[in-house]
Amino acid sequence: xxxxxxxxxxxxxxxxxxxxxxxxxxxxxxxxxxxxxxxxxxxxxxxxxxxxxxxxxxxxxxxxxxxxxxxxxxxxxxxxxxxxxxxxxxxxx
Numbered sequence: 001x002x003x004x005x006x007x008x009x010x011x012x013x014x015x016x017x018x019x020x021x022x023x024x025x026x027x028x029x030x031x032x033x034x035x036x037x038x039x040x041x042x043x044x045x046x047x048x049x050x051x052x053x054x055x056x057x058x059x060x061x062x063x064x065x066x067x068x069x070x071x072x073x074x075x076x077x078x079x080x081x082x083x084x085x086x087x088x089x090x091x092x093x
Contacts, residue, residue, distance in 0.1 A: 003073030012072040014062055019079025021049040044081035054078065 003013040022030055029035050030048070040046045049055065058078055062068050077083060 007072055012062075012068065014068075014072060015075040016055075016058060016062075017075050017077045017079070018055065019043075019049055019077075019082050021051055021055060023051055039080075042082060043079070044084065047080065049078065049080055 006013055020026060020029070035048070039048050055078065058076060062071065062076075
């Protein structure tokens with residue numbers, strides 16, 4: 001809705017649906033060796049995301065007028081493919 005209302009003013013509205021990323025908030029998860037084994041089973045890229053460059057690269061793309069001037073009204077799923085239909089869920093480990 002915001003993209004429809006603000007587009008005429010040159011304002012782009014997009015969202016990022018991020019998966020699990022290595023950060024201060026999630027450092028407890030990554031201190032355990034099991035998290036890497038989980039990623040190998042349920043994430044197609046076989047790794048968890050990192051804030052830099054994984055997250056920041058998408059932010060830079062969306063902030064760039066030359067690279068994304070026609071991109072609005074989208075939600076970008078940034079999870080290494082973890083939410084692709086058919087990928088095993090946590091409960092299947």
